[in-house]
Amino acid sequence: KNEVEQxxxxxxAQEGEFITINxxxxxxxSALHWLQQHPGGxxxxxxxxxxxxxxxxxxxxxxxxxxxxSSLHITASHPRDSAVYICAVQETSGxxxxxxxxxxxxxxx
Amino acid sequence: xxxxxxxPKHLVMGMTxxxxxxxxxHMGHRAMYWYKQKAKxxxxxxxxxxxxxxxxxxxxxxxxxxxxxxxxxxxxxxxALQPEDSALYLCASxxxxxxxxxxxxxxxGTRLTxx
Numbered sequence: 378k379n380e381v382e383q384x385x386x387x388x389x390a391q392e393g394e395f396i397t398i399n400x401x402x403x404x405x406x407s408a409l410h411w412l413q414q415h416p417g418g419x420x421x422x423x424x425x426x427x428x429x430x431x432x433x434x435x436x437x438x439x440x441x442x443x444x445x446x447s448s449l450h451i452t453a454s455h456p457r458d459s460a461v462y463i464c465a466v467q468e469t470s471g472x473x474x475x476x477x478x479x480x481x482x483x484x485x486x
Numbered sequence: 487x488x489x490x491x492x493x494p495k496h497l498v499m500g501m502t503x504x505x506x507x508x509x510x511x512h513m514g515h516r517a518m519y520w521y522k523q524k525a526k527x528x529x530x531x532x533x534x535x536x537x538x539x540x541x542x543x544x545x546x547x548x549x550x551x552x553x554x555x556x557x558x559x560x561x562x563x564x565x566a567l568q569p570e571d572s573a574l575y576l577c578a579s580x581x582x583x584x585x586x587x588x589x590x591x592x593x594x595g596t597r598l599t600x601x
Contacts, residue, residue: 419594474590
């Protein structure tokens with residue numbers, strides 16, 4: 378079992394839909410990261426969370442430390458949101474990141 | 487400046503070549519990382535430098551040789567690579583490890599093809 382599990386693996390949505398990507402983890406963490414990677418591209422950090430909720434534009438990230446679960450929500454999705462979204466946890470022992478397998482999101486116009 | 491830059495963007499090399507990948511940041515970060523990412527897979531950690539000293543080597547073959555000449559620069563020297571080493575090589579930087587939550591800033595990557 379992976380230490381970081383994401384679901385779904387693939388997600389196709391129509392423009393304007395509300396999207397949720399989930400991440401569960403099994404280790405003790407000091408922070409959880411949501412990352413975005415466009416095809417062939419580098420990685421952009423969207424959020425770093427250690428508790429509660431954060432919002433940036435149409436993106437919202439939440440974390441429940443007790444349940445070891447985080448969600449990334451995209452409101453009013455747009456084709457430019459099409460990318461791989463990766464959940465990564467920073468274990469309490471240091472700065473090493475453990476990555477989930479990623480969620481491939483495709484938003485159709 | 488909140489950017490990590492990597493050069494070159496693309497690199498094609500033969501198995502007998504020697505080449506280097508370069509990574510630079512000017513955010514005052516004292517931890518720098520090399521990752522390898524194969525298609526449709528998450529990044530795999532290769533090396534971590536903390537205060538210009540190698541702190542983590544994830545059992546990477548010696549044909550990959552990292553170097554951190556100063557606090558802003560990180561190099562990855564490549565020699566006698568194999569075709570299976572073809573991948574996207576990502577550099578990242580952060581404040582040094584500790585009990586703080588340290589966001590990692592990633593570069594755009596170097597797409598390496600070994601023929």
